[in-house]
Amino acid sequence: MAEHNRIAVAGAGNLGLQVIKALVRASYPVTVLTRSLNHKPLDVDESADVKYATVDYASRSSLTTALQGHLGVVSTITSTAIGQQDTLIDAAAAAGVRRFIPAEFGSDMANPKTQVLPVYGFKAAAQAKLLEVAKFHTSFTWTAVRNGVFLDWGLQYKFLLNQQDRSITIFDDGEEPWTTTTLATVGKAVVGVFQHLDETKDRAVYIHDTVLTQKKLLQLAKAVDTASGQEWKVDYANSEEHLKKCMDVLANNPSEEQVGQTMYGLLPLSIYTKGYGGDSSSKSDNALLGIQTMTDAEVRAVVAGNTGKA
Template identity: 45%
Template sequence: MVSKVAVAGATGNIGLPIVQQLVAAKFDVVVLSRSENPSGLPAGVTIRKVDYESIESLTAALQGVDAVVSAVGSAALAGQIKIIDAAVAAGVKRFLPSEFGNDTEHPAVRALPVFGPKIAVQEHLKKVAAESSLTYTFVVTAGFLDWGLQAGFLLGPLKERKAEIYDDGSQEFSATTIATIGRGIASVLQHLDETKNRTVYFHEAVVSQAKILSIAKELTPGETWAVTESKSAALKARADEKLAKGIFDAEVAVSLIKYSIFGPGFDPVLRKLDNELLGIKTISDDELRAIVKSAL
C-alpha cells in the first residue's frame, strides 16, 4: 500500500495537476523542491528542499516515502537517474518516471533521438528493479489534449485563429487532459500489483487535427481562419538538418515530437488500454467541444 508520495517537478505544466490529483485522492504528498517555498501548490503538501545533484540529499528527502512520481521537464530527464538511485537507498516501493506522452515502447518512437533520455531512464529502472525491491510503472497517455491546444502545440495559435495542419490533418492520435493524467497516476498507485514493472496506457479521446479544426471553426462562426498546410516530412527534415550539424535544441525536440504524432509509422492511437483498470473514462463529443472552446 502506498500512502506517502514524493513528486519531482511538482510546479510544472504536468507536475502541478499530478500533485493536485494526488492530494484529491488523499495521498500524503511530499514535494521535492530546490526552493523552500515553491508557489502555487495546494494546501497540505509537505515541502522537502533537495539538491538534485546529490544522491545523499535526495535519499534523506525520500525517507519514509512509498512512491516517487517524476514530472521533471526535458532538460532534467537524465537527472532522474540520481533520484532513482536515491529511491533505492531510501527503500521506496514504486517509481514513475517522467513519461506521460508518446508510447516509448514503439520501435519508431524509440528510434527518435528526442526520446533517448527517457529510454535511458527506463533501462536504468529495469536494471535497478531486477537488483532491488524498487518497482516501476511507465505511464503513457499520448498527447496532452487541453495543454496541447492552449499552448499551440497540437494545432497552432488558436486564439489568433491560425492553425497548421500536417498531411491534410487526418492522422488520428490519442490524447488526454492533464488533470486526467494526474487522476490516472493516482489510480496507478492504488493498483500496485496490476501495474508493477510494466507500461500502463490510457487516453480520453482519439482526435485528429482536422477534427479539432472543424470544431474550432464551428465554435467561431463568421470568423476567418488562416490555415497552413504542411508536410510532416518537413518536420523530420528540419530536425535532421540541425542534428547533422550537432545541434539539438528546442526546435529539434518539438519537431521530432510533432513528427511522432502527425507523421507516418508511429501508431499514435493507443490500443492496449488500461482505462477500465484505472477508472478512466473517455470524453464525449460535447466535452471535447468544451476543451477546444477553452483554447479559443
C-alpha cells in the first residue's frame, strides 16, 4: 500500500501488537512509536513494511517529527501512561495526521454513569482534547473504538474469572448482559476504521465478538473444566456497596498503591452493572467494519484457550 497510508501505532503491548499485526495483514505500512529500540514488538512479519521510531512521549517536537507524512495514529498506550495522550494528540494535529484513534478501547464512554467513574478520567479528558483540537485543525479527525471488555485478556489475566483457582465474583444477580471482544478483533476494527474514513469520522464505533453475562461465562468455564471434577468458588458483590467502598477509599488520602487497586476495582461496574451501558450491541458497527460475531462454539474455544497466566 502507498506510503501516504502509513499508520503510526503508539504502544506495542497486548493490544498494540494485535493492531500492528492486523494493519500489516491489510497491507498498511506501519510505524511503531517506541521509547527504545530494545522494546520492539515480537511476532511481527519481518517482511512487512514496519518501521520503528524512537520518541519522547513528553516532547511535542519529538512526536511531531516522527508523525510527519502519516495518515493515522492509533494510541494503545497503557493506562499508566494514558495521560500523555494530550501531547500525542497535539503532535498528530501539527504533523497533519488525518485520523487519530485514542486509547479508549473498552467501556461505553457515552454512558453518563461510566463517564464519571474516576478510573475513566483520563479517557474522558482525551475525548475532550480531541474535540478541542479538531476545532482548530479542520483536517484532523478522530474515531474512538468501544469494544467492551477484552475477552481473551480478561481470561488470561483473571479479570473476568479465575480458571486456575476456579473462582469468580458475581456482581448483583450476574444476569446483566455485556459486550466483549478479543484483542485480535479490535485489531480488525482498527483496520476497518481506516478503510471507512468517511463513515467513521469524528465518532465512536461499537464492536463486539459476543454478548455474555457473568453466569453464562461461568457456565462456559465449567463446561471446559469438567475433567477436574472440582467445585467453583462463587462470591457475590453488590454494585452499589462496591462503588461506595471504592469512593470512600479515594476520598480518604489513599496511598498510590490503594489508588491503583481501587481504580482497577471500579472497572467491573462499567461492565456488569445495570445502567452503565455494558451491553452496547444495539449500537453495533460490526457490519460496517467487517466483523462477524462468534458462535457459541467459538466463544467456548476462547474460554478453553485462555485459562490464565500463572
